[in-house]
Amino acid sequence: SQTIHQWPATLVQPVGSPLSLECTVEGTSNPNLYWYRQAAGRGLQLLFYSVGIGQISSEVPQNLSASRPQDRQFILSSKKLLLSDSGFYLCAWSITDYEQYFGPGTRLTVT
Amino acid sequence: QKEVEQDPGPLSVPEGAIVSLNCTYSNSAFQYFMWYRQYSRKGPELLMYTYSSGNKEDGRFTAQVDKSSKYISLFIRDSQPSDSATYLCGVGNYGQNFVFGPGTRLSVLP
Numbered sequence: 765s766q767t768i769h770q771w772p773a774t775l776v777q778p779v780g781s782p783l784s785l786e787c788t789v790e791g792t793s794n795p796n797l798y799w800y801r802q803a804a805g806r807g808l809q810l811l812f813y814s815v816g817i818g819q820i821s822s823e824v825p826q827n828l829s830a831s832r833p834q835d836r837q838f839i840l841s842s843k844k845l846l847l848s849d850s851g852f853y854l855c856a857w858s859i860t861d862y863e864q865y866f867g868p869g870t871r872l873t874v875t
Numbered sequence: 876q877k878e879v880e881q882d883p884g885p886l887s888v889p890e891g892a893i894v895s896l897n898c899t900y901s902n903s904a905f906q907y908f909m910w911y912r913q914y915s916r917k918g919p920e921l922l923m924y925t926y927s928s929g930n931k932e933d934g935r936f937t938a939q940v941d942k943s944s945k946y947i948s949l950f951i952r953d954s955q956p957s958d959s960a961t962y963l964c965g966v967g968n969y970g971q972n973f974v975f976g977p978g979t980r981l982s983v984l985p
Contacts, residue, residue, distance in 0.1 A: 770918075798972075807977035808919075808963070823972075854918055861969050862907035862926055866918035 766791035770855050770867040777874055783828075783842040785870050787855030790836065795857040797838040798864070799830055802852040814838060850874045876901050879966055881976035890985050894951040898964035898976045901945065905974075908940050909965040910949045912958075913978065919963055923949070954983045 767790045777783060789795055799811040810823045812830035820830050827846060831839045838855055850873050858864040879900045888894055896910075907926045911919035923938045925931040931938045939948040947966075951958055961978040 808975040810972055813972060852916075861967055861971075862909065862924045863921060864909070864965070864973055865921060866911075869916075869918045871916065 766857070766865065768855060768857055768865060768867040770853075770870050772870060773868065774871045775873070777845050777872065779847055779874055780844050783840070783845050783849070783872070785840040785853055785855075785872075787838040787840075787867055788836055789838075789857045792836070792857065792859060794835060795859050797832060798856040798858070799838065799840050800854040800856065800866075802854060802869075808854065812840070845874045847874050878902060878974045879964060879976040881964060881979050883977055884980040885982055886979060887982045887984060888954055890954060890956060890983055892954050892983070894949075894954050894958070894981060894983075896949040896951075896962050896964075896979050896981070898947045898966075899945055900947070900966050900974075902966075903942070903945060905945075905966040905968050907967040907973075908938065908947050909967070909973070910936075910938055910947075911963040911965065911975075913961045913963060915960075922962075956983050956985050958983050 769788050797814045800808045802808050814820050814832045828842050853870045855867040856864050881898045909924040910922045912922050913919040925938050928940050928942045935952045937950040959982050961980045963978045964976045965973045967973040
């Protein structure tokens with residue numbers, strides 16, 4: 765069966781510090797991978813998606829970036845965090861147009 | 876107009892009640908419809924998906940899609956306190972990314 769991992773689960777970082785969140789998927793090959801941010805009461809905001817290694821599409825211009833160095837690994841990064849980057853970050857994977865599976869999430873607080 | 880809209884709630888019901896959760900969407904091109912349950916501080920969990928108008932049942936859960944009205948519903952029968960969570964609807968189409976509603980917070984009171 766497929767499993768998706770995210771780490772860390774919780775992170776507190778000062779403004780201006782770098783960020784690296786990691787997501788890995790097990791049990792499937794060549795999945796589509798996604799990064800979302802969820803703010804309270806505002807639903808899921810798609811940040812990046814990837815259909816293959818090295819292929820990244822950005823949905824929202826911001827100071828975040830994403831990379832996919834391996835088929836089942838997706839990384840979200842920032843060189844300098846802003847207060848507005850606080851939120852709940854979710855990684856997800858899919859191999860069909862009608863199912864998407866989410867990871868446990870990372871709660872990021874920028875202070 | 877937002878692509879997908881949901882009443883944010885909170886919706887409070889007594890244990891054993893039938894719960895109705897609803898979403899409307901604006902783009903008639905959407906063909907796939909999903910419901911997720913999200914417990915506090917956890918990732919969303921896929922409950923059901925469907926890609927046709929009509930009903931789809933899975934245990935105590937029934938998903939209903941009315942494409943002519945661009946309206947989707949999730950019914951929960953015999954609701955339990957463990958059903959207390961936020962419910963997100965999602966819509967999609969072939970080759971396109973999913974779009975999610977903001978979620979409805981449900982509380983089932985014992």
